[in-house]
Amino acid sequence: MSAPSQRGTATPSRSRDGAESRAFEIKGSVFTLSVLHLLTTDLQAIAAELRARSPQALEFFRDAPMVLDLHVLEESGAAVDFAILLRLLREHHLVPVGVRNVRHAHQEAALAAGLALLPGTRQLREPPPAATEPKEPAPPVTPASKTITQPVRSGQQIYAQGGDLVVVAAVSAGAEILADGHIHVYGPLRGRALAGIKGDVHARIFCQTLEAELVAVAGNYRVIESPGEQGWGQPAQIYLTDNRLLIEPL
Secondary structure, X not given: OOOOOOOOOOOOEEOOOOOEEOOOXXXXXXXXXXXXXXXXXXXXXXXXXXXXXXXXXXXXXXXXXXXXXXXHHHHHOOOOOHHHHHHHHHXXXXXXXXXXXXXXXXXXXXXXXXXXXXXXXXXXXXXXXXOOOOOOOOOOOOOEEEEEOOOEOOOOEEEEOOEEEEEOOOEOOOOXXXXXXXXXXXXXEOOEEEEOOOOOOOOOEEEEEEOOOEXXXXXXXXXXXXXXXXXXXXXXXXXXXXXXXEEEEO
16 A cells, blocks of 8 residues: 655654744845846857956946846847856856846746746737736826935945835945935935836936945946046936936036
8 A cells, every 4th residue: 555645734843842943934025136138149249248347347246146137139039048148147256046028938948047037127029918808997006205314324225115215314335225216315325326126217316415336227237436427426316318327416
């Protein structure tokens, strides 16, 4: 007679005092993920640009998780050799962990390379689905804002989920502030500021004094490597136009 099959959840082990001991727990959390927007499938061109980047710029992303955005390539139907691309990025200490804006036809290749499938920020031109009954439009949602009145210290991370972040104090070097919408800093902005982190290309960063190490909008980043760069030490705004991140004095 064969042994009965075991189904359902495993029985937790018990410690010597009889208390249950779990092997692991799964909990949700929020992390900052940089986004690498691929504009070509030419691996030699990608390798050349990685070599041309300054060591200071790449050091900010050394061994940090990164998402590959394939929106530009997927619109043209181009395929990506994920295995070779990932090997190339890891040689430069970049750690790709997921991919977004990838067509259904290319998802198996991404999964086979060990990449997670993340929600896209734009609608790809997939074949239209079968007709369904029209639905009532959802009411508009007013984004919430988060206001911080105390200085953001080095090592702190502040995230405004679903709206704007307003900091009525200084942001120290080594601190990180993030928002799904705009970022307003009414004081010196040092450290890192990342606006529109879920892909809002219309998000902006406003600050009273720009002294940041890194700024980013919708995954497009810029490392400020010297105090002589445009806008340094002045009231400034940072925004995207034509996929370029601009810094302008206010």
